Amino acid sequence: MTDTQSSRLAAETATGGSIVDVSFTVNGSATSVTVEARRTLSDVIREDCELTGTHLGCEHGVCGACTVLVDGQPSRSCLMLAAQAEGRDITTIEGLAGPDGELHPVQQAMMDAHGFQCAFCSPGFLMSTVALLDENPDPTSEEIREELSGNLCRCTGYQSIVDGVERAVKIMKGGSK
Amino acid sequence: MSANTSGLVGQSVKRVEDDRLLVGNGRYVADVNPPGVLHAVFLRSPLAHATITSIDATAARRAPGVVAIFTGSDMEAITHPFPPFAMQPDLYTPLYYCLSSTTVRMVGDPVALVLAESRHLAEDALELIEVDYEPLDTVASIAEGLSPTKPQLWEKANGNVLYDHVHTFAPGNESVDAVFAGADRVITERLSCPRQSNQPMETRGSVVEVDPDTGHMTIHNATQSSHMLRWIGAALTGKQSTREAAKGIIANKERRKAFLAGAKSFLKENAEGLKAQDNDGMKSQLKADKSFLKHANLIGVGLLGKDDYPDVVAQDIGGGFGAKGSIAREDVALIAAAGELGRSVKWIEDRVENLMDGGQAREEDLTLSIAVDDDGTFRGLKVDLVIDQGAYPGFPVGAPLASAIMKVMFPGSYNWDAFEMRSRIVATNKGKYVAYRGPWANETWARERMVDIVARALKMSPAEIRLKNLIGDDQMPTAMITGPKIDETMSTKKTLERALELLDIDQFERDRDTALAENHYLGLGIASYHEAAPGPPGYWECVNPGTETLLNEEAQATVETDGSVVVYTSQMPHGQSHETTYGQIVADELGVAIEDVKLVFGDTRRTPFSILGTGGSRGGPIGGGAMKYASRAVREQLVDAASKLLEADVADIEIVNGNVHVAGVPARGVTFAELIAQTAGDGFEATRSYRGKGDGGWSVATHACIVDVDLDTGKVTFPRYLVVEDCGPIINPAIVDGQVRGGVAQGIGAVLYERATYDDDANLQSATYMDYLIPTSMEIPEIEVHHMETLSPGGENDFRGVGEGGMIGAPAAITNAIEDALSPFGARITSQYLPPTKILELAGVISPD
Structure with missing residues (x-):
């Protein structure tokens, strides 16, 4: 019996047999995991993939800290089961910067704008912003506020985050920083 | 000596923290996973008040993956109860253990701890623990708390x-009652503030890492004070008999010495302050409950006789707002459990737990009477305050300290002939009351609300009555009626004058008329206050004798042999950007780039001792002061060494971009590393302790806002919100603006959205974010922040704290604006919480209930 098989057997014994194999892509890397069916996508991202940049703030789908991109769409990874990620393409905060560490324009803009304070919510905001600007590259201030209203921040009062998005728009349009 | 500064202080320097936080490389407590760690969950009471008649964990212990279960009585055998702290005359602080064994006093009261191989398995086992409760009648409100x-x-x-x-x-010569009898009028109103919650986006959490070879513990924790956690964690766990402790005292001399070393300089610095502790407070405590003496003895001897002492390592923290300044009961249980099992344990609180037991605040009833003459001159103020502490007192600070600060700050920036305050604290079956950003803030809310009520009664404008009574520069220096000294840094009147200039009142009146056509009512509200940030010398002695010692901060600055600058603080950043602001201070002092400064924090193995860590608006003034003087001392050492090496007078040595040289000849300069190498030194080091030096200590603001009340929906929006703040010289304007705006956002939440709601039987009704509403980007408006930077006469390190003020001013300005908007309906606002239904009731659109 291989190690994987024996650990699978142990897990099945412990959980009544609800084990699934899931394959998906995370930040461009093909990933396969064997997990209890009840484990969430956020559990797997943080624990199995060891990508701890995705945060859990409420675990009931309100705060948005756990937001990741699933096939480009912003999704609450705390509300998705890992099994639902089968065949999907996942992007997390760790996947935003370039391979040489060059910041994504949204990251650069948030830094320039003093966007965050404790920054626990920042992975969710950054992923939501990337998705927003992908769909609407030139949003109005109202559209930004509306789109980001699914993410909670307790530190900033949001103004610096909205400023950051507006700066990102300028950078991505090739304007001045 | 020439200035030689790089001039970073005062600039909106980009945050050093963002290099790691914005790319997902932060290290929050949930990210810590020692090998073989066990996952902890707590079984919590579903009832608000009950006797536990039996608890049976037999089946749960046999559940898959379960390693251990501790009940309340298991914990009583191995831990000490939380002792009273900062005792005050007429105060009783109940003693309680980390888990409850015989009585539960709130929904969410922890009664058992399960440790299993995964969190899922631990939660599965929770359901198998059988607890029989005998329900008791509940105490669900302040009124019930007062009921005999x-x-x-x-x-x-x-x-x-x-x-x-x-x-x-x-x-003066007159008693409070005589002042009231002599005034033209006395106006009284009862105000109430419902329960709120701090709600940082990261919940509480702790990972107690146990070294499998030595048993040594390292506690990773989301705490605002790592040293406090280390001491209390060590003191309350590993309970042993006096005899065992005595043996330990003989055996562990070296470890004990190392443990106490950190606190030694603190004790030396604060010997006098500690002597000033109020013995009457202790007498009140012992009159009610002598058991503290027995526990104190065991705790003290046990602490000295321990085999080993834990370290605390706190790194990135996802906000706290005061809630993480408390030592959690859960933390004590986890440390004790890890010690018993010899294994690492991890607990990450979930949001439901956090809403139940992660800290609640601000629930207070306040009856105010103002004695005033017909011309608007304030004569006397009487306050009757009742705080709902909930079931368990926050440790170390909670309702008693909030009450003590309110006692000093209630008179605000106004002149009074007399002031009297009755303070009561009641116990109820609710979540524990903790410090929340400006824990005394309801003095500003209630006073500024009342000032508007008085102005209305006298047919004066809110601005006019304030300007008439605010203490002006012409009276300074003076003192508050409650004792603390006032100098020009208490610039409240000036911030109000500035705010009035910035408001276009005529335009507002025109907009008000236009809005009426669409069933929208506009209102203008202002609030002015000063806050101790952290207060002038002597301030904390007015609050509670002996507490001045809590302020102290120590910093260490070093230049290592490779030339790198590493500085150490006892502050515990959790969103305030200390790495950036301290980097600015140190870079300026040492003449290096901010990138060259590394700040070490949160690690008790390396950082200097402090009791409070971060809290009380001390980061800039006290922690920043210690940092400035420590790095200045190192600069003197560098300059001294360079003057010998370069054979020049110390006055002629400059440091620019890390190059130490004789003024005018940078080409012949040396780097720090070269200087150390060429002088055969082993680096430079200086430690400085600081707790303010007569630098004013007041942070001041006026908030002014225009609200738009939609009487179709009851929704309140903000066409304009402005803050004129004065925290003295600003280290980083972008960071200050962020602190102010974040505080205002929490104030908006408090008034319009957030409430920790309990039903008549003290069952929590707001246990998720579907019910406890945190405002989003749609609810928080743009907030204008205007700065005044009043310097303290003779002050040297003149920074003042700015983290709390936004929250202090906002509820008053907003509720005043809403009352103004609803003035056509004769509305009187007496509650701080005004959701849409309440707004519509006040306007007579719907009737109550």
Whole structure:
């Protein structure tokens, strides 16, 4: 019996047999995991993939800290089961910067704008912003506020985050920083 | 000596923290996973008040993956109860253990701890623990807390009123009552503030890492004070008999010495302050409950006789707002469990737990009477305050300290002939009351609300009555009626004058008329206040004798042999951007780039001792002061060494971009590393302790806002919100603006959205974010922040704290604006919480209930 098989057997014994194999892509890397069916996508991202940049703030789908991109769409990874990620393409905060560490324009803009304070919510905001600007590259201030209203921040009062998005728009349009 | 600064202080330097935080490389406590770690979950009471008649964990212990289960009685055998802290005359602080064994006093009261191989398995096992509860009648409100017919939460208390004390300040010839009798009018109103919650986006959490070879513990924790956690964690766990402790005292000399070393310089610096501790507070405590003496003895001897002492390592923290300044009962249980099992344990609180037991605040009833002459001159102020402490007192600070600060700050920036305040604290079956950003803030809310009520009664404008009574520069220096000194840094009147200039009142009046056509009512509200940030010398002695010692901060600055600058603080950043602001201070002092400064924090193995860590608006003034003087001392050492090496007068040595040279000849300069190498030194080091030096200490602001009340929906929006703040010289304007705006956002939440709601049987009704509403980007408006930077006469390190003020001013300005908007309906606002239904009731659109 291989190690994987024996650990699978142990897990099945412990959980009544609800084990699934899931394959998906995370930040461009093909990933396969064997997990209890009840484990969430956020559990797997943080624990199995060891990508701890995705945060859990409420675990009931309100705060948005756990937001990741699933096939480009912003999704609450705390509300998705890992099994639902089968065949999907996942992007997390760790996947935003370039391979040489060059910041994504949204990251650069948030830094320039003093966007965050404790920054626990920042992975969710950054992923939501990337998705927003992908769909609407030139949003109005109202559209930004509306789109980001699914993410909670307790530190900033949001103004610096909205400023950051507006700066990102300028950078991505090739304007001045 | 020439200035040689790089001039970063005062600039919106980009945040050093963002290099790691914005790319997902932060290290929050949930990210810590020692090998073989066990996952912890707590079984919590579903009832608000009950006797535990039996608890049976047999089946749960056999559940898959379960390693251990501790019940309340298991924990009583191996831990000490939380002792009273900062005792005050007429205050009783109940003693309680980390888990409850015989009585539960709130929904969410922890009764058992399960440790299993995964969190899922631990949660599975929770359901198998059988607890029989015998329900008791509940105490669900302040009124019930004051009622003598309700059951008592704490056996040794006298009813549920744990504190009842009258403070009187009448410095003139007249008594408070005589001042009131002599005034033209006395206006009285009862105000109330419902329960709120701090709600940082990261919940609480702890990972107690146990070295499998030595048993040594390293506690990773989301704490605002790592040293406090280390001491309390060590003190309350590993309970042993006096005899065992005595053996340990003989055996562990070296480890004990190392443990105490950190606190030694603190004790030396604060010897006098510690002597000033109020013995009457201790007497009140012992009168009610002598058990503290027995526990204190065991705790003290046990601490000295421990085999080993834990370290605390706190790194990135996802906000706290005061809630993480408390030592969690859960933390004590986890440390004790890890010690018993010899294994690492991890607990990450979930949001439901956090809403139940992660800290609640601000629930207070306040009856105010203002004695005033017909011309609007304030004569006297009387306050009757009752705080709902909930079931368990926050440790170390909670309702008693909030009450003590309110006693000093209630008179605000106004002139009074007399002031009297009765303070009561009641125990109820609710989540524990903790410090929340400006824990005393309801003095500003209630006073500024009341000032508007008085102005209306006298047919004066809110601005006019404030300007008439605010203490002006022409009276300075002077003192508050409650004692603290006032100098020009208490610039409240100037911030109000500036705010009035910035508001376009005529335009507002025109907009108000236009809005009426669409059933929208506009209102303008202002609030002005000063706050101790952290207060001038002597301030904390007015609050509670002996507490001045808590302020102290120590910093260490070093230049290592490779030339790198590493500085150490006892502050515990959790969103305030210390790495950036301290980097600015140190870079300026040492003449290096901010990138070259590394700040070490949160690690008790490396950082200097402090009791409070971060809290009380001390980061800039006290922690920043210690940092400045420590790095200045290192600069002197560098300059001294360079003057010898370069054979020049110390006055001629400059440091620019890390190049130490004789003024005018940078080409012949040396780097720090070269200087150390060429002088055969082993680096430079200086440590400085600081707690303010007569630098004013007041942070000041006026908030002014225009609200738009939609009487179709009851929704309140903000066409304009402005803050004129004065925190003295600003280290980083972008960071200051962020602190102010974040505080205002929490104030908006408090008034319009957030409430920790309990039903009549003290069942929590707001246990998720579907019910406890945190405002989003759609609810928080743009907030204008205008700065004044009043310097303190003779002040040298003149920074003042700015983290709390936004929250202090906002509820008053907003509720005043809403009352103004609803003035056509004769609305009187007496509650701080105004959701849409309440707005519509006040306007008579719907009727109550």
